[in-house]
Amino acid sequence: MLSFVRFTSSKAAKYVPTSGVYPKGFVVGGIHCGVKKDGKSLDLAMLKNVYHEPATASAVFTKNKFKAAPVQVSRKILDNNNGNHINSIIVNSGNANAVTGKKGYEDAQAMVDATDKAAGNSESNSTLVMSTGVIGNLLPIDNILSGIPKLAESDLGSSHDHWIACAKAICTTDTFPKLVSKNFEIDGITYTLAGLAKGAGMICPNMATLLGFFATDAPISEDAIKVLVANAVARSFNSISVDGDMSTNDTIVGIANGAAGGQLIDLSKESKPKFDKLQEEFTSFAQQLAQLVVRDGEGATKFITINVKDAQSYSDAHTVAKTISNSSLVKTAMYGKDANWGRILCSIGYSEVEAIIPERTNVSFVPADGSAKLDLLVNGEPQQVDEERASEILEFEDLRIEIELGTGGGEDCEFWTCDLTHEYITINGDYRS
């Protein structure tokens, strides 16, 4: 049955930070409340705004037609509040509360109500809720409702350990918790961004779920945070692929409380320079977090950046990059350390992007050690590939594949994916045996 991996992977040592910087005015934490069956793994996470001003928030939700109950509830709350007065986030792992009908919806709402109360939010429906884990089962809602006040009273804080606990508490089959934080400066004021995510673990009897949130102490208007989060997610969590499946629960939230001070950043002309800087910070931050999800892709041995250049439009670049990233043939070739330009070219060709000109298309491998790139296809002509050099490049865990479309449109895109391995099949095909 369902087993949750302890965080002992070699990747954990490499990708879990031992310290961090955390935004003012937020406390977080994670406890075991009794969703996960082992009786000890963290399975309930909370973020609470403790600044005296209410926070603004925005989210990007799954486009799946079968939206889990927490997605429906959170979306409604955000819509009704117009992204304002969101003061806490509650997440359980171990059960996705998906395909659970009316009772599932009530349970999600009960989690919101309990958190509003425990967090002392002055208004109702000031909490966003997320769930991840098995689908088709009702939540052990009593355990969760007992856990919420306990977590809020005794286990929240703003230390690195609190953030790590929070990151662990949203994990399911992830082999390491994903936590990123950083400082940045706007007009002499230092702001902080911290965020966490859980990745592409597909476990019986359910599916990949991407969950995450990031918080900042910058002061951001509700309409500005909407744009910031949407753009950041488009170029990060919506530009990664493990196996192309999209779950019923996928949710990424951005939240801002303004605790670090400074003037409100909104969509006005005067705010534009600050907004642009913030967008840059949000996007690169979300990319860092999203890339950790790819690194922890099931069975992954390779981290591949697909870099499409000079497309007619960003949407074209994104479609080409996504198509390559989802090709089983490309992904198995990378696993096999094979410089198979034919499969890359083939997937570019069936991406259904009109503005592709075979005789202007270039494909090369950019080695992870900064040495010279290796051209595979130049202006549509296959190159005599130095197989030894190709092998060297493919020995690295990281690889960048550059696709120059030469359309003159000048639009670029980066997309991150992993390889398709025996281990992936074992995890997803054999877990019951």
Add this chain to the structure above:
Amino acid sequence: MLSFVRFTSSKAAKYVPTSGVYPKGFVVGGIHCGVKKDGKSLDLAMLKNVYHEPATASAVFTKNKFKAAPVQVSRKILDNNNGNHINSIIVNSGNANAVTGKKGYEDAQAMVDATDKAAGNSESNSTLVMSTGVIGNLLPIDNILSGIPKLAESDLGSSHDHWIACAKAICTTDTFPKLVSKNFEIDGITYTLAGLAKGAGMICPNMATLLGFFATDAPISEDAIKVLVANAVARSFNSISVDGDMSTNDTIVGIANGAAGGQLIDLSKESKPKFDKLQEEFTSFAQQLAQLVVRDGEGATKFITINVKDAQSYSDAHTVAKTISNSSLVKTAMYGKDANWGRILCSIGYSEVEAIIPERTNVSFVPADGSAKLDLLVNGEPQQVDEERASEILEFEDLRIEIELGTGGGEDCEFWTCDLTHEYITINGDYRS
């Protein structure tokens, strides 16, 4: 390096016919001409119309932007002839003549010219050409051009053995040749359909290629055969998936010479009943052939029919079926013999079809032995699944998954796919090691 499987698989015994019925007025054959490196495997196939009337033909080609030279040449010939006066087909295997520039195009045209001459076609450009195999290498064109007259003079015939040789000569990594034939009757006249295809073998350094043609001795006008082939391919070769990749060379041709007599079947009102009957025969025939390609999918252990019912439109039904068929999570679950309705539902949900109503969606497994079906999801509610019964059903090689969308639109679709296995990864990831 590239190795071509000898036809010794257990599937060969099961799926290769030991006799057949073949259309009048066509001769076929296959020889080794020196494309495949082992010096003996058949690698050149020909079909020739020997009836005193010219044949009509139509084709469906790959939509890949990188179209191989033979695709470009054949398409031009069909367009220029408006589908009439097509009297022969020449196919080589072992080299796809793809991404080979101007010389590749000249080579494909040279194959056409040589075949027109060797077949004694009265007009030039009466031949369609196809190639399959490695990409990025020029054809050993001298070997092919010497082979064509030899094949035309001494190795063509209409016996079962000739058709088998022809089917073998288009194979690459297929584990068995794919040949289907049958009789049918229209207005008291017996007509015959025979066809062959090669399947989804992805070999270094190239990609899956789907090739095939079918021939009938029914008299069909050039505009009617266009519709017949397009419709048949849409519901057969365009309704199968091994790994979702689409090659530079995919081509399916239908050809008709009228040698069995009867009135010309065209798009007129008078012809309608005959045309409809023909459409039925063409479609079910093409489905049989396409299903053999799925059965021979790389590493496949399961043959899965995805049956979407009561969609708003055929296109919706097709999109949902295709999305399920391409989901790595669904495919690995089938490999793991796991009744994982969650993954099926999830892929329905992200298919981007608007007219999906979660609370009207039903999913069930239909066992291959004709016993009662097993409901997994009824009106969006997960069922308590009898795991033992599910295991029984999933022990069969064949499985039908029924998805009832309940939109009231009444449109149905069948799609065929296979599972995703360790063996697939080994074939596509490890072949160089």
